[in-house]
Amino acid sequence: MSRIAYERDQLRIADRHIAAAERRVLALDTHVEEQRRLGHDVSLAERVLLAMRQSLGVLLQHRELIARMVDDLRDGAVPDC
Structure with a gap:
């Protein structure tokens, strides 16, 4: 496998990981807001959400x-070997 093929494969993997992380952040954000509306303490969940973000x-950054x-x-700025 050429290096560019390898890096393109890594890019696809990174994209999948990012999409999954974005889904998880959105799900937790939605859950935190719901729990907040219900009057529950969400301080720990907010810290987890911050860590996830x-x-x-x-x-x-890694994808970039x-x-x-x-x-x-x-x-051609870097040899493909």
Whole structure:
């Protein structure tokens, strides 16, 4: 497998992980709001949600690094070996 093929595969994996993380963040956010409306203490859930959003941010940064590598490989800035 060429390096660019490998990196493109990694990009697809990153995209799937990001989509899954976004779904989880949205689900928890919805749940937290519902629990808040019901008058429940959501302080712990809010901290978990913050950690999940931070993790999503790291996933997005990682995806950007992979995308740059794909671009560099495609443009010949990095040898594909």
